[in-house]
Amino acid sequence: MIRSAGKTVLYKSLKTTLSSLHLKVVPFSVCKTSNNHLLSGNDSPITTSPILPRSFHGSCHPFDEMPQRTLGFFDILNLVELCKVSRNVKNVINVHALAFKAGVLAHLPTSTSLIIAYSRAGHYPSSMAVFDEISCKDVVIWNAMMTCTIEDGQFTDAITFFIQMLQEGIKIDSVTLVITISAFSKLSYLQTVHSFGVKKGLLLDFDLCNALIIAYAKSGDVESSETIFMDSKVKDKNSWNSMITSCLKNHLPEKSLWYLKKMVSCGTQVDNVSLSCAISASNSLLNLHNIGNILHGLGIKLGLDKTRNISVQNALVSFYSKCGDLETAETLFKGIHDKDLVSWNTMIHGFASNGMILEAFDLLSEMQFIKSIEPDTVTILSMLSLCAESMLLREGKIIHGFIIKKLPGFDLLVNNSLMNMYSKCNQMDKAGSLFMSIENKDLVSWNTMIYGYAQNGNSKFAQILFKKLLNQCLECSLSTALAVISSCDSPEFLKFGESLHGWQLKLGFSDNIRTINSLVFMYTNCGDLKASCKLLKSVSKVADTACWNAMIAGSTQNGYFLEAFETFNVMRREAYAKHDSVTLVSVISASGNLESVIPGKVAHGIACKTWFDQDVRVRNVLITMYGRFGDVESAILVFDLYVDRNLCSWNCIISVLSQNKEPKTALRLFKNMEFEPDEITIATILSSCTHLGTLRNGKQIHGYILRSNFHKNNFITAALIDMYSNCGRLDISVIIFRSSPEKTIASWNSMISAYGYHSEGRKAIDLFNEMKKTKIPPTKTTFINLLSACGHSGLVNEGVGYYKCMFDEYGVERTIEHNVCVVDMLGRCGRLSEGFEFIERVGLRNEGVLGAMLSWCNYYGDVEMGKKVSEILFDLEPRNSGYYVCLANAYVGVGSWSDAVKLREFVEDMRLKKPGGYSLVDIGLSVRSIEEPTINLVSEQKVEKNDFIVFYY
Template sequence: MGSCWAVKTFGHTSKAIFPRDFIGIRRYFFCSALLLQHQNCSIRIVVSCKLKNPILFIESYGLFPNAHPLFSVNSLNFSTVFQSSAKMPQRDPHQQYTQFYNVLDLLKSSVGRPNLATATTAHCLAIKIGALAHLPACTSLLTAYSRAKDFNSSLALFDEFDDKDIIFWNAIISAAVENKSYGVAMQFFVEMVEVGCGFDSTTLLLVVSALSHMKYSIQGKSLHCLSIKLGMLCDCSLCNALLDMYAKCGDLTSSESMFAWMESRDAVSRNSMINGFLYNGHPAKSLWCFIEMICLGVRVDTVSLSSAISASTALEELTSGQAIHGWGIKLGYKSDISCSNSLISLYSKHGDTEASELVFNEMVYKDVISWNAMIGGFASNGKTLESFDLLYKMQLTGYAQPDVVTLVTLMSLCAERMLLREGRTIHGYAIRKQMISDALVINSLLDMYSKCNSVVKAEFLFNTIPKRDLVSWNTMISCYSQNRQPKEAQSLFKKLIHQYSQWSLSTLLAVLPSCISPNSLQFGKSIHCWQLKAGFSSNILAVNSLMHMYINCGDLTAAFMLLEKISAKEDIACWNTIIVGYTQNGHFREALATFNMMRQETNVSHDAITLVNVISSCGNLALIYEGKSLHGLAIKTFSGSETRVQNSLTTMYGRCGHTKSARSVFGFCSSRNLCSWNCMISAFSQNKDGRRALELFHSLEFEPNEITIVALLSVCNQLGFLRQGKQIHGHVFRFGLFENCYVSAALLDMYSNCGRLDVACQIFTKSREKSVADWNSMISAYGYHSNGKKAVQLFHEMCESGFRPSKSTFINLLSACSHSGLVNEGLWYYSLMLSEYGVEPVTEHQVCIVDMLGRAGKLQEAHEFIKQIAREPEPGVWGAMLSACNYHGNIEMGRKVAEHLFGLEPENVGYYISLANMYVRAGGWKDAMELRQTIQERKLKKLPAYSLIDVGSM
């Protein structure tokens, strides 16, 4: 015998016996005391029993027989809660129960308005008067618990009955389905068949619903066959359930066959087909089914309209969506929530936020989905302030509070816009509302911190996650990769493999970007092996990532071999991967060669991404004629009207020195964005036309960003406009842009070159998070002011702070040594560049060494240094040598260097003038006149020089 419930009232005690074991598990229940008020009579009921969990919850689907009197105040009889199965009354709709009216009314109230307290009260009353002997009342109580989300109580109540009918079995199966315990629902169905109770079409409908959620199409087909065998397919509801099950399992063929076989199709059948096509990615067929439904005269409902609007959204057909909107208004569904939510998504996707906001404001009742759809619409259309304003209004409502979807939507917006402060605020809200344990929220937070370059916070959050899923690992690995921390990304990947042996294609795609140098090539090859072993060799996305990895690691041959291996499946994305990879890694000629090869393929055509990168390559190589040819190709193929292509053309013409052509492209751009203005301002800045850059900035149609500020500070640097530079500095403070490393570095350069080294030092000292760019700019500032020793000291401080010197660091350091006469130090740092710091010397470093030796009068050592360079030195190196010879009056060596430069750059007039000046200084007027005659014959012109002074307060 099990434990019992003791019901004590007014000195009388009634005991009821419950079994202690339910499905082999002991359940320890709680003790509760309920004081029930009924008219003028008070009943104190003390309930105590030992069961596993609180058993005060049941689910069913509203099976209520005709209500009869079940409770009488004047007749308080206490009976045993359960009778033996032999004495248990069966369902008899004609049997009169004059005592149970109030209990049944209370149960109905609990089912209609799910409330655990109401269900518990009804349970106690039912025990008190013996109503649980009445099977329909128990079914209703089971349903009440289920609707109140207390499935354990439903299970316990169901287990107490030995003699169960089909309706009672259906009630517990329905309870399992409603509480998403689909496996339990299937177990009950199997048990129902085994005990020989039998089943009806309602049972099969419920089981099919469970299989639909579990995506078990094979078992669903078995039930379909069983339904045919038993002749139960005459039930239209069962047919609709089977139709929906096939659609949700991705078997559209069976779903369509089922629909065609059905003799009596109602609106639910057609709605199932509309939703089925939409669910499986066939919005066109979904919309066609809706149109057919209208043509056949079947009255559409809110489900039909909502699905059709969603199909129009997926097809990006605003016109059809608007027509359905009008149809819904005509049918009187204007205020329906589901239709309004779909309309908000439709208009938001097409950028018409005013229309979506109008629909939202006209809604009488808004649920959480409505608010989320509107917030998501604002976010997807770049209306950040409106999104957060709507979030604030949502919190003021008492019926719809932000949920997980709301937070994820806003965190995606913060990640896209790099709004770290707002993202941290949402993080705090998630903690306060106890939503931080949700995996979707945590992963969105990780992604937000990653894209906001806040690796430390992302790392801290990752380490505090109690149960990490694979998405969390992938996001953190990607965070390290995207924020230029390859060692950490690779280490975390190895930890994932060793500890969990879990990984996916997303894992490989997250770790591959960490291979960014030749040092990572071996690791990248091992990832390639993993990819082949996992069977991802034919995945285009995976192959593209591998090609990009090989290009980043400098193995161009391997990247091109991968492209050739997938020649049968290659598309424009594959070609673009190679071209973009070449362009981003400085292999501009290889990018142009690959583009020419792609043009020879008949099955592949270039797109805007292709043109942007090849035009950029032409700009970096100063190939103006090739750039103009690509400009013509863009116009011919209608890609020239795209804003990003026009921006690329503006940049290309600016780098080639053709500011007039750049201004022409900028003027013809119909949809200019902030990037367009930045490209044009930078073009003027790069070509030393600072005044036009400032004039263009004064007519800027957008709020300037970091790129605009850097370009303008560069202009002030060129012109020596300290006053304008200070004004821009004030703008930086007002809009909180000083934390950007490029802005702070540009400010350092501007103040330093304008003679305010003291201000530059203050900016550097007060900078909370110094970047490599800040250190480089400060080293350059000390060198520019001939304080080489301080520059060397700052270099060592930089290394001790954990920063790795870059190519620019050594250019600034060697230049500082050159200006300060620190020859031995400069040669020593040059010798350690590659061996100690992994920086390969380039032309700029070689120019600094030649200039440093030349300033010190060591012309022979400078000449020997040039001879030791492995490759043919660039003209800039020889130009530094010629300047040194001119400075020290070494005509013999200067003549040899100049003759060599004449062969390299015969159109550069500066070399002729330098040699002529050497002749004049040495009294060789005849040779100087011959050189000037040569300049006139070749029509070479020197660019005029000028001096500027900014008149105003400094």
């Protein structure tokens, strides 16, 4: 020991020496002498460099010129302790040299501190070298070396050291076992250490018991954690916290809260750790009004919401955010004085997960003005997830730029999230570029790209990528199976889907109910209804609601409407599955496509009985279903019956009114909408203007489109072309079409139809040829419009030529609409016999086709042909008075009055009545004056006069 009188001189000498070493010297009273050698594991190592002793051989140091060695053991030890804090490897080397010259390396506390100092400075090999030089090692120095291996991530070395201690007969203490436990990941090894601790009687130590509790919990063995906890005679605060945390991490929130309750009842003081874990547990239960409020009150009572440790406040913000109470969460967030990064991330994630897009971005912007806090990976992932789910491509690109600028070395997790965002925003080229730039792709990267291609209609790309993944020999997961199976969405992929089914059976994925659901949906989409039914029947006893929904929804989407309803009836007889709102949406949609309204009304009754009619999606599909059957009154009743309507509800009722010849009411509803119209609303209301034929209303809607920047939407462009064409302004239709920057097939079809409507058949043909040069393939609608244009312009030979080549050259199947166009084309030019032969050849027993043919027979006075056609029509629709009147007019045209009188008398005897015709005259009022007094839909306004005068005849 050094005398007190010499301390001042020694301190000055140390100060001079250490100043040359760039070490800060503090008074001895401040220096801590470590006698217990307990080590901290909070410091992460950095990359190593060559080890020490040779680093000072042959070099000149101030120690070489020192006239005498006056330093003692504890003075050197103090210097080593300072090096542990500074973490500068040069300082450690120099102090090591000083210890070597002073001959104090045999002093175990000094050697122990040197081992720790090298490890914290990032020189794990130097720690090993110092450890190997020590001849007489005690348990403390072994513990120190094992701690260094754990800090450096050398878990195998830690286990090796533990085995060496056992072999050399070192008396192991509880600290050794605590360190060893952190190196074990397998449950069997952990049980071995546990048995050793029991044998040596070391489990009386709190730290060892707590370490075992947490280690078992990490392995998923909560039962063993509970056994150790219950066997512990004395439990401290850390023991309770370990148990609460263990249950929470193993998804047992109820048990976690139970242990908190027992902790309070035993009189143990609750701290930030226990309370924040309990709040997280109630987070999982989403029990806002009960447990959550109780815990919040407990925190206020104990003053834990005001401490510098803000984990409780952060947990409360997260809890209220997940419960949807954003107002309380934001109030708590603003009340945190010293917000850390977790506070900001929690609040941003709360806004993002609750769809509050603007608030999330505003908070992110505000966060960047805090100098002490920078957005990290968690922040970025929350915002990218929000951009992906809301399809915010522009904002996602901005975040991508921020990542490149602020996080140039961003990790794989961020890269995968960026790929997901771009794929959700239909930007697969950018997602693909990111994917190719990743050197070490993980399974999530592959799954994200496969799913992205499948969801964006690139099924072949998804399947090719899946095959490449198999060649990479990565172990596929359930997510991989679900991603690739979604690419089989049409009959051409049936064989690939069957091979996927076999692959899933081989790997054991088909035992998962989610996989079965995806397979049922796949077979239905591929048109193999027998296979999907067989698969469903094989699991019908355990099939959940989602499985039945997959079958019903797949049948509805692929046109198997009757099968969908029959499957629903079978489902109702099963005891294991209960229908939900998703089931009813699919069933009602299928009912709307059937010829009978009865199944739809049955489904409506079931929805009312089970209270699923309160779901806005069910109500919207009911409106659409009644509209398809022409039951406008029922559709309006469903719309008016509930207050909580969404934009889709308004779109549905406006579409129903427009399609069922109620365009005036549709325009009035558009004026009284409770939401901002979207593209669907605009396209539908333009259709109403087209049906009315009123240019004034259409122009007003066009003005709104320009102000709202909807004019770039291709479907709206096509609707505008139709509207102006039907209102007699072909010139404006041409201007809109030519000024459209990106023409889709919808725009081309509308323009061809406009030319045909105005008897400009040659221009329609020229436009069709121009469309072919753009490599846009024609569709069924293209040929309907083209044939109609040829018919209205008398271009019969050209029209028949297009009809003959449409399948051979363009692959478009002939439908009944195409046949109607050909019949109308032949009838217009008087080639009635050819038209009738065509009807007989293709088997057209359709009222519309034959009715058109009968009209042309009347027009050209061909009574004999008219008789043939009318005989067929009378069998199809015996109570349609229009056919009798048309044939009677044909008799009058050729002077056969007696036959005409007989037909008229027959019509009167059968009490058949022809509906009266009417004309509309626009008197110039605006859309805002439109009124429908007979239907009470939304808030009414009094108008002094109608905007149309109706003439009946």
